[in-house]
Amino acid sequence: MHIPDGYLSPATCALTYALTLPFWYLAFQRVKRQLHTRMVPLLAVFSSFSFVIMMFNLPLPGGTSGHAVGMAIAAIVLGPWASMVSISIALLIQAIFFGDGGITTFAANCLNMAVAGSLVAHWTYTLIAGESTLESSRRVVAAAIAGYLAINVAALLTAIEFGVQPMLFHDASGTPLYAPYPLAIAIPAMMIGHISIAGLAELLISGGLVAFLQRSNPDLLASSLANATARLASLSVWKSTRTLWYMLAGLMILSPLGLLSAGTAWGEWGAEDFASAGVRQEIVRASGGATLPDTVPQGLERLASLWRAPIPDYAPSFMLSASMGYVLSAVCGAGLILLLFLLISKVTFRKDPVES
Numbered sequence: 001m002h003i004p005d006g007y008l009s010p011a012t013c014a015l016t017y018a019l020t021l022p023f024w025y026l027a028f029q030r031v032k033r034q035l036h037t038r039m040v041p042l043l044a045v046f047s048s049f050s051f052v053i054m055m056f057n058l059p060l061p062g063g064t065s066g067h068a069v070g071m072a073i074a075a076i077v078l079g080p081w082a083s084m085v086s087i088s089i090a091l092l093i094q095a096i097f098f099g100d101g102g103i104t105t106f107a108a109n110c111l112n113m114a115v116a117g118s119l120v121a122h123w124t125y126t127l128i129a130g131e132s133t134l135e136s137s138r139r140v141v142a143a144a145i146a147g148y149l150a151i152n153v154a155a156l157l158t159a160i161e162f163g164v165q166p167m168l169f170h171d172a173s174g175t176p177l178y179a180p181y182p183l184a185i186a187i188p189a190m191m192i193g194h195i196s197i198a199g200l201a202e203l204l205i206s207g208g209l210v211a212f213l214q215r216s217n218p219d220l221l222a223s224s225l226a227n228a229t230a231r232l233a234s235l236s237v238w239k240s241t242r243t244l245w246y247m248l249a250g251l252m253i254l255s256p257l258g259l260l261s262a263g264t265a266w267g268e269w270g271a272e273d274f275a276s277a278g279v280r281q282e283i284v285r286a287s288g289g290a291t292l293p294d295t296v297p298q299g300l301e302r303l304a305s306l307w308r309a310p311i312p313d314y315a316p317s318f319m320l321s322a323s324m325g326y327v328l329s330a331v332c333g334a335g336l337i338l339l340l341f342l343l344i345s346k347v348t349f350r351k352d353p354v355e356s
Helices: 010-031 037-053 071-078 080-098 106-129 137-163 183-216 225-231 242-260 277-286 298-304 322-348
Strands: 058-060 064-066
Touching: 010 080, 010 106, 037 071, 037 080, 037 242, 037 322, 058 183, 064 183, 071 080, 071 106, 071 137, 071 183, 080 106, 080 322, 106 137, 137 183, 242 322
Parallel strands: none
Antiparallel strands: 058 064
């Protein structure tokens, strides 16, 4: 679901930045009142969780792969605005350091997962959970459905962004300049895997984590970051989130399981893949037998090399073991997220410090 550079036209990228910027601005304005040092661990742990859980690739129909995102549990615990910030930062670290998602398409990925995903999850959870108590099993069901709907809405938006490219952006002969898959191919290719498998993974993760928090730390289910701040004001947030950090560490150790899934995520093939006969067959098979352009789409090829991530595909060049490289990437990603939150907190409150 991470759209790479080159798949969307510059005009589409500009539009997604224009649509996403107001949400980023509003989200930061809402969150910065709680973005002091004491609350950084709470924001960082859910952002890091999203980062790591997206490394667990799942086999999808057609020989491709997908993943959960963790947007629902972030929206439930932090509220939709803080969830937008947390998921966006996870996506930013992925794009810049690991080449998972593009720089030009960063806003599109955030619009789909961080913005739309968080809002859908929040609205769904709020509607179904209603006025039930924090310990109610109704909230587990609400979280599960919220996660399932959120990831599928994000997948549908991604498919639409892919699908309009060949219709709107092509050369004089009709050859697509960017993503070559029309809506009739992009929507089924994206949705079948997410409705059947990736959505179920998000469902289980969201419902399971809410059930866990009900037993271990129900105060974190106080519906928003502001409420959680008030409930945890007398506690050390590092202490109150300690169990979550332990769980995250366990996921990092298990992250090489994400390498077991064969196949590239649909719509994330690189420019070089379109030039490989073997991979072209894989793309055709995963796209319902659709005919590909004879050559790499010109715009895709031009934009694909815009940014070279220092650790592409979560594979540090100095690591001989792919599994150990994956674990190291997970640790580095979580560390970078925490450092970025600490930096934002320090810069934000340099002139207006918040008493901790």
